[in-house]
Amino acid sequence: MGAGHHHQLYRAGDTLVHRLPPQCKLAAVAAFAMAVVATPREWFAAFGTYALLLAGVVLLARIPPGFVLRRMAIEIPFVVFALAIPFVGTGERVSPLGLSLSLPGLWAAWNILAKATLGVVASIVLAATTEPRLMLLGAQRLRLPPMLVQIAMFMLRYLDVIMDEMRRMRVARESRGFTARDVRHIPVIARSAGALFIRSYERGERVHLAMLSRGYTGSMPVIQDLTASARQWLLAGTLPGAALAVLLGTALFGTGGVGA
C-alpha cells in the first residue's frame, strides 16, 4: 500500500453523480460491492454487466478513464498475489502453454481479480465525485458514530500537513547523504518517526487549544443541509438495484454461464 496515495482524489464537477447527496452514494456503492462479492464466480455474464453498469456511471460523472486507470494502481499488490495463486494452488492441474497451473487456483485468481477490480473502481468513482468532507458527513448521516467522523475529519484536514512534515524530514536526511539500505539504518528512520509523532501530537494540542478558544465543546456544528429526497435515494439506488436485479435474475433463471 506504499504506493498511490499521492493522487488528487476528488474531481470537481457538476454532473448528476456529483450532485447526489453523499449518504446516498455511499450506501449505493457499499450495496453494489456487497452484491458483487455475493455473486458466484462462475457467472461471467453477471460480472460483465456489473462492469458495464460501472462504466455507465463513469461516463455519467464525466470522469476521464485515464484517471480511473491511474488510481487503480492501488490494486497492484493484490493483482500480483492473485496471479501467483494458480502457480502455488493445489488440485487439478492444467497446462496451457507448457505452464503447470492449478484449475481451482485459476478460478480463485479470477474471483479475486474480478471482484476486487469492481470494488476498487466503484470506490474510485465514489471518491472522485464526492468531496472528502461531505463524504464523512454522509457517513455520519448513515449512523457512523459522530466521534469517529470527527476523528476522520481531523485526520483528513491535517494529513497533508503531517505528510509534508515527513517529506521535509526525508529531504533533510537525503541531503545529508542518507539512504536506507539495510537493517542498520532502521534506527535513523525510527528517530524521524519519533520526532514526527511528537510534532503531530503537539500540533494536536495546539489545534485543540485553538478550537477551545473558538468555543469548541466536543462536537462540530453541521452547517450543510444534507437531507436527501426520496427521488435522490431512488436515483442512487439504480446502481445497486440493477446489480441486485442481475444477481437475482441469474439466480432464478440460471442464464449465467459455464458452471451456474
Add this chain to the structure above:
Amino acid sequence: MHVPDGFFNVAVSVSAGAVAAAGTAVCLRGARRELDDRTAPMAGLVAAFIFAVQMLNFPVAAGTSGHLLGGALAAILVGPYTAVLCMAVVLLVQGFFFADGGLTALGVNITLMGIVTVLTGWGVFRLITQSAHGRAAVTAASFAAALVSVPASALVFTLLFWVGGTAPIEIGTVAAAMGGVHVLIGIGEGLITAVTVATVLAARPDLVYGARGLAAPLVLRGADGDVTVTPDTVERVPAPAGKARPFLLAGVGLTLVLAGVVSFFASGDPDGLERVAEDEGFLAQATGHAFGSWSLADYGDVGGIPVGVAGVVGVGITLVAGGAVAYGARRRDREGA
C-alpha cells in the same frame, strides 16, 4: 497489505464487520476516558501520523522492504482504546478515499490490522512492563509487542482464510508463508517501534501512554526544609452512556439480516478447499475439523439447517464471543481504575 473485495466470502466479511463494529464501539467509550474532549483533534492527528508512518518503508533483508503496520506503536504511544480508533479511522479513510482495501472487507481490515495488532501488542507490552520497570524495560517491551503483533495479525488472517477464503491454497502453506514473511517484517516493525518509543521517551516522556508509571511524583521542598510529595492525580472522565448503542444495535440487526438473506445466494458448489479435498481424494478419510459433526459445519450443508439460519446462528456466536471479550475488557478496566 489491505484485503480487497472478493478475497473472503460474504459470511466472513459480515462477521468480521460485526466484530470490528463492536470493538470500535467499546473503544469509543474507552477513548473518552483516555483523552476526554481532546479525543477528536488528538486522535485525528495521531491517525494522520499513523497514516504517514505507514508509508515509511524500511529495509528488511537484502532487496526487500516492509512497511509499518503501526498498531502496537499506536497502542504504546496513545493507549489501546485511542489506538484502535486511530487504526479504524486510518483504514476507513484508506477504504473510502484511496480505494485501498475493499468496502466489504473494511471489517476484516479493521479486525486484522486494528483490533488484533493493538490487542496483542498492548497485551505483550503490559505483560513485560508489569514485571520489569524502567525505560529500558519499556523499550524492550515495545520491541517484543510490535514483533508479536505482526505475525499474530498474519495468523488471524490465515484463520479467517481457512474459514472463508476464496483461494484453494493449502492452509499449511498459507500459514507457513504468512508466518515466515511476517516474522521478518515483525522484526523490522519491532526495531522501528522500539527506537521510536525510545526517542519519544527521551524528548517528551509524558507523551508515552505505556510509560505513565515511570514519571517520578512531584516533590515540593519548602525553604524551611519541609518536603511534600504530591500524589499522581489521574483524572478520569466517566464515559457517556448510551451514545454508541443505536449504532451497535443497527450493526447487529443489519448483520443478522445480511447473514440470513445474503447467504442464500452463496454458491452451492463446494468451496475451494472442499474442491481440493475432493480432487485429492482425502475428503472421505478426513474426519472433518473439530466441529464437523455439528449442524453448523459448512454453513448448513450437514444437519439440514437452512443456509440462512446457519448464517444467523454463526453471526450470533461470533457476536457473543466478541461481546464476552469486550465485557471482560471493560470489567478489568473498571477494576484497574
